[in-house]
Amino acid sequence: MKFKIIWPGKTKDKEIKAIQEKYLKKINRLVPCTLIECKEAKGIKDRFAKRIKKIEKNHIEKHIEDDYIICLFDKGKQMNSKEFAEFLERIVKSPTPNLTFIIGGSEGLEEGFIEKADFILSLSPMTFSHELARIMLLEQVYRALTIMKGMKYAK
Amino acid sequence: MKFKIIWPGKTKDKEIKAIQEKYLKKINRLVPCTLIECKEAKGIKDRFAKRIKKIEKNHIEKHIEDDYIICLFDKGKQMNSKEFAEFLERIVKSPTPNLTFIIGGSEGLEEGFIEKADFILSLSPMTFSHELARIMLLEQVYRALTIMKGMKYAK
Numbered sequence: 001m002k003f004k005i006i007w008p009g010k011t012k013d014k015e016i017k018a019i020q021e022k023y024l025k026k027i028n029r030l031v032p033c034t035l036i037e038c039k040e041a042k043g044i045k046d047r048f049a050k051r052i053k054k055i056e057k058n059h060i061e062k063h064i065e066d067d068y069i070i071c072l073f074d075k076g077k078q079m080n081s082k083e084f085a086e087f088l089e090r091i092v093k094s095p096t097p098n099l100t101f102i103i104g105g106s107e108g109l110e111e112g113f114i115e116k117a118d119f120i121l122s123l124s125p126m127t128f129s130h131e132l133a134r135i136m137l138l139e140q141v142y143r144a145l146t147i148m149k150g151m152k153y154a155k
Numbered sequence: 156m157k158f159k160i161i162w163p164g165k166t167k168d169k170e171i172k173a174i175q176e177k178y179l180k181k182i183n184r185l186v187p188c189t190l191i192e193c194k195e196a197k198g199i200k201d202r203f204a205k206r207i208k209k210i211e212k213n214h215i216e217k218h219i220e221d222d223y224i225i226c227l228f229d230k231g232k233q234m235n236s237k238e239f240a241e242f243l244e245r246i247v248k249s250p251t252p253n254l255t256f257i258i259g260g261s262e263g264l265e266e267g268f269i270e271k272a273d274f275i276l277s278l279s280p281m282t283f284s285h286e287l288a289r290i291m292l293l294e295q296v297y298r299a300l301t302i303m304k305g306m307k308y309a310k
Contacts, residue, residue, distance in 0.1 A: 015170040015177075022170075080229070081282040124279040124291075127236040132294055136279075139287055 001097040003033040008056040008105040009040030023138035053110040067098040076120035085147035156252040158188040163211040163260040164195030178293035208265040222255040231275035240302035
């Protein structure tokens with residue numbers, strides 16, 4: 001089992017980046033997990049959100065393999081942390097044990113791209129900044145792994 | 156209108172603390188907002204969660220005034236960011252325009268205390284570390300204020 005996380009553009013906020021690296025290290029102690037910060041659409045005004053999302057979709061697709069794909073989307077399916085851990089456990093025990101999480105940039109993911117995912121996950125019905133959403137995802141993945149492995153995790 | 160945020164114990168993670176201060180500054184540009192990091196229960200093993208929650212409830216209560224009280228709880232009511240902004244707007248236009256948000260420590264808030272709140276808000280059905288939940292709340296409060304004031308907010 002291997003995890004991969006893809007998002008467009010490097011994290012700019014230095015504190016969020018530090019937290020991101022901290023969680024990636026913790027996750028990698030439990031499961032091999034690669035972060036791919038693929039190319040982002042640059043120099044396009046955000047009123048052209050549709051164009052930005054299309055460009056970023058193309059960049060993301062270059063890094064997609066035949067894994068189980070989970071797209072993050074605020075209107076996706078919700079679960080609590082225990083259910084999320086059980087859900088991940090079912091995937092890692094399945095014939096496609098490799099998992100790819102995809103999280104959008106500042107404009108989010110393209111709707112058509114989201115629909116093609118194996119699973120659409122919502123961390124919250126609320127909209128968070130895309131960089132904050134990154135560490136929310138990493139924290140949940142780490143938490144799920146500790147639940148799966150029956151470890152104690154500092155709250 | 157004044158906002159107050161209460162939680163037990165100072166934020167220990169230095170990156171989360173930096174993000175917390177950044178959002179508090181941003182919020183304070185839009186509305187006066189005081190953060191009270193009240194006393195936390197120390198030196199009690201976390202298997203005595205009930206005792207920890209009772210002690211922290213007593214510390215929190217010392218800082219409560221006759222405001223509209225919103226307790227944060229993963230099993231509380233969910234809304235999206237726009238609904239949250241509309242909800243806050245209704246309160247600030249009400250006869251009790253001052254708002255107090257209360258968020259628990261590592262063991263969460265005491266159940267009986269949560270029930271007495273004017274509103275129980277869930278940021279997510281998932282459990283996040285209590286320090287991460289702090290910046291999630293601050294980000295949502297800031298986002299709600301920018302929505303209420305019709306401002307553009309960098310995603």
